Amino acid sequence: MYVDLGNALGTRPGLDRDTLDRLDERVADAHGTIAAGREAEEHGYAALNLPETTDADAIRSAVSRFENPAAVLTVGIGGSALGAATVANALDSEVDAYFLDNVDPEWVTRKLDALPLDRTVVNVVSRSGTTAETLSNFLVVRDAMESAGVDWTDRTFVTTGEEGNLRELANKHDLPALDVPDGVPGRFSALSTVGLACAAIQGHDLDALLQGGADAMDSLSGSLYDSPGYAYGAVSYALARRGAGVNAMMPYAESLETFAEWFAQLWAESLGKDGVGQTPARALGATDQHSQLQLYRAGPNDKLVTLVRPREYEDRAIPETDLDGLSYLGGKSLGELLDAEFEATEASLKAAAVPNVRIELERVDERNLGELLYAMEAATVLYGELDNVSTFTQPAVEWGKKAARGLLGGGDFEEADAVQDKETLVVE
Numbered sequence: 001m002y003v004d005l006g007n008a009l010g011t012r013p014g015l016d017r018d019t020l021d022r023l024d025e026r027v028a029d030a031h032g033t034i035a036a037g038r039e040a041e042e043h044g045y046a047a048l049n050l051p052e053t054t055d056a057d058a059i060r061s062a063v064s065r066f067e068n069p070a071a072v073l074t075v076g077i078g079g080s081a082l083g084a085a086t087v088a089n090a091l092d093s094e095v096d097a098y099f100l101d102n103v104d105p106e107w108v109t110r111k112l113d114a115l116p117l118d119r120t121v122v123n124v125v126s127r128s129g130t131t132a133e134t135l136s137n138f139l140v141v142r143d144a145m146e147s148a149g150v151d152w153t154d155r156t157f158v159t160t161g162e163e164g165n166l167r168e169l170a171n172k173h174d175l176p177a178l179d180v181p182d183g184v185p186g187r188f189s190a191l192s193t194v195g196l197a198c199a200a201i202q203g204h205d206l207d208a209l210l211q212g213g214a215d216a217m218d219s220l221s222g223s224l225y226d227s228p229g230y231a232y233g234a235v236s237y238a239l240a241r242r243g244a245g246v247n248a249m250m251p252y253a254e255s256l257e258t259f260a261e262w263f264a265q266l267w268a269e270s271l272g273k274d275g276v277g278q279t280p281a282r283a284l285g286a287t288d289q290h291s292q293l294q295l296y297r298a299g300p301n302d303k304l305v306t307l308v309r310p311r312e313y314e315d316r317a318i319p320e321t322d323l324d325g326l327s328y329l330g331g332k333s334l335g336e337l338l339d340a341e342f343e344a345t346e347a348s349l350k351a352a353a354v355p356n357v358r359i360e361l362e363r364v365d366e367r368n369l370g371e372l373l374y375a376m377e378a379a380t381v382l383y384g385e386l387d388n389v390s391t392f393t394q395p396a397v398e399w400g401k402k403a404a405r406g407l408l409g410g411g412d413f414e415e416a417d418a419v420q421d422k423e424t425l426v427v428e
């Protein structure tokens with residue numbers, strides 16, 4: 001994997017090579033803090049040790065009881081679903097993967113109706129073990145299994161913390177369970193039990209995923225010029241300080257679309273603090289060239305656009321054609337077209353002085369995915385150090401949780417009262 005910062009330099013006053021060299025001095029200090037935090041297994045920093053601390057054998061043996069499942073249904077939300085979904089949606093498997101990471105009743109019903117419940121493993125994941133959406137969805141899934149005459153205790157697997165409703169449920173019904181790692185916030189847990197249980201059930205190569213993470217981990221040093229992750233974090237920070245308040249993550253591979261969703265939680269929940277942060281926007285190449293690019297090029301110049309692509313992939317030829325104006329495509333391949341679109345979009349952004357960064361993987365496989373996930377986590381931790389924010393907390397999400405709980409009679413929360421005081425100006 002490499003990161004190319006070339007098209008970010010010169011797009012903002014003072015953002016040149018000298019600026020990066022000066023910023024690199026701060027990267028060295030930040031790396032010192034990160035390394036010390038990792039050494040001490042401090043909350044958050046411990047996530048950057050996962051390639052070393054995650055026990056792949058333990059995960060494989062914990063799920064080995066589920067022989068030849070047709071599908072795995074992961075019930076979890078946020079960091080308890082997005083890492084697993086990124087791997088599942090990027091790689092092929094005989095075992096289909098489904099995710100219940102929302103509580104839209106019609107959508108949940110459609111998903112459950114499509115599942116062969118008697119051959120599905122239910123993978124329930126919650127770090128806190130108390131998240132309303134996850135626990136509600138699990139109760140709904142359990143009920144659906146019972147109605148279908150399926151013994152849910154035979155088909156359910158749990159990953160959670162030492163305490164919480166989910167742990168109690170697992171103990172009560174003697175369900176197979178894995179622990180979430182200590183000191184690892186959900187959004188940083190893709191390379192742990194949280195993200196890898198689903199991958200193990202699907203038969204993916206956990207060792208290669210962790211090896212990719214380890215390769216990125218080994219690149220961490222006191223300089224951004226040694227580590228693609230640190231380089232990306234540093235230039236994103238430098239651009240945000242110079243008005244690029246939005247980061248459009250635009251992979252040029254359908255298999256990486258969920259990666260952009262995973263990145264959005266990582267970037268937003270980690271760096272959106274104290275009035276600062278860079279707003280992640282999810283895009284997909286080439287599709288969003290035909291929807292969002294107009295704004296990226298000709299709207300407010302307040303964005304960094306991150307373009308991601310695999311170099312190698314299974315290609316498909318475009319048949320020869322004598323249709324007027326199309327013959328230039330005949331005999332080419334879809335991959336050639338996509339690569340041309342990628343490079344053309346990159347150049348079109350540069351021509352409009354819109355900063356953009358290229359991230360290239362060899363191909364979309366376990367090792368490269370592990371490296372990409374880890375590098376983005378390292379980028380986030382470094383950016384957080386440079387911006388002096390508490391990267392590993394997310395206090396602002398609690399207000400809404402209390403309000404919703406209060407509205408449902410789950411306790412007396414003043415936040416719920418505030419919901420009742422809503423101003424209205426209805427136009428219909």
Ligand SMILES: O=P(O)(O)OC[C@H]1O[C@](O)(CO)[C@@H](O)[C@@H]1O
Nearest residue numbers: 078079080126127128131186397
């Ligand atoms: O794993 P849990 O505790 O169910 O939390 C799910 C998600 O909800 C959050 O706490 C935000 O509400 C995220 O940080 C987390 O990834």
